[in-house]
Amino acid sequence: MTSEQRRPLVRVDQLTKYFGNTCALDRVDLTVHAGEVLAVVGHNGSGKSTLVKLLAGFHTPDGGTIGLQGEAGPETELRFIHQDLGLVGSLSTVENLGLGSTSDGPPWRRLRKMAERLQADQLVAQFGVDFDVDALVQELSPAEQTIVAIARALRGWNEERDVVLVLDEPTAALHGAEVDRLMAVVRRVAERGAGVLFISHRLDEVLGVADTVVALRNGAVVGNLPCSETDYAGLVELVAGGVVEELQRRPAERGDVVLRVNALQGGVIRDFDVTVHAGEIVGVAGILGSGRDELCATIFGGRRRTRGTVRLRDNDLASGDLRQSIRRGAAFVPGDRHQHGAVMTMTATENLASVRVPGVEGRWRRVRKSHESREVAEWFAACGVVPARPEMQLSQFSGGNQQKVVLAKWLRTHPNLLLLEEPTQGVDVGAKAVIHQLIVRTANQGAAVLVASSEAKELAQLCDRVLVLADGVVVDEVAGQELTEARILHASVPA
């Protein structure tokens, strides 16, 4: 970084935020410089989102300051990219960039449209990428969609203005090659002189893109150092406060057939067959749109099937009958917890109790209160949910802790079939290891497990074999010695 680029653009000084008795941010200091990518890492509930929300003005600090003044010149502008990109999928890039007008009408309108298209091309080209700016955004790859959001956030940025781009977990659902593409754009933004503040749980990605890393633990800064002075193990220790034992592959102990899917069709999925035995963990890989993100819901019955059968032990699972699927022992952790996984306005206990446990008489709410609170406390401890306050509304838990509650809700049903979409999205490195152990335990207890994930590393660690999807069909199956992160990534990228 040049000395010109070392100019501070944002200075966070002793920033503090309380929610009731919870100290979410504890006298945090950090500085983002021009030309710098600064990553903020930390365990679930360490205060990362609170920091972003304070920068955005969504919350008011209880102490400390946010200085947006560089050493000279006008105030630094903060531009935000949240996980929900806020794009309209049914509009083109040109229209999402706020440039669009109708192509009907007199010729001068057509001229204007050509000029708008050229401007959109230039806006995305400045990040070293090139795609059809007239295509509907929903048809673009996830990385391209994020690039559109970045281009929109940085519209109007020129040398006279200092800008800091704040990215809140931009790669949460991106697949390996897509992550690399997006990271190249993030670097390009910094090279052009902006500051970048980048939140992520993917520590290898942080080391690949960031200049500086700030680690938070329980709201306080426990590390602020150049990435060149640390490595993956060092970051894990900073985040988790100790060494994390990653899952060791175990020999598969296959029992009877639990799940048999034949000629399944629905959405983009075509002619999908799989047989999963008790104790087996089968992974599903593929880029977004390959069918990876639709398969579990289609098997569970939550997405419409147009053909094919799903048999769970001796029973068929009908399309659209979720109660029946649950009664027959299926559990489904969806990828989108806000839409389908949980009710954010209910308490954690109410969410945990919202699925009836087959075999437990009556609905949970009729079971004695003491039993209920004991079981909730056990699941909170098993999944490491913090704070240990099950009576708290789910929306008040951090993202990773919400994910743990959703998982616990389904694990407590002791399913025969566990269908998981992105089971560790947004969870920290320590919690991820715990969740992997819980999934293995469920398999060892006799469940068949199908896990769809954008993280090839997770699939390689967790699964006995991995099916790779492209355009809705299985194009590869990886098992045994071949089951590595690199091999899955290679098989997932379309030719």
Ligand SMILES: Nc1ncnc2c1ncn2[C@@H]1O[C@H](COP(=O)(O)OP(=O)(O)OP(=O)(O)O)[C@@H](O)[C@H]1O
């Ligand atoms: N609106 C709120 N009301 C009460 N407590 C809150 C609220 N928002 C956050 N908290 C608490 O503040 C702490 C920090 O939460 P925050 O969401 O900033 O963590 P995080 O580091 O972003 O976690 P994650 O990695 O899980 O997303 C947590 O204990 C959380 O429960």
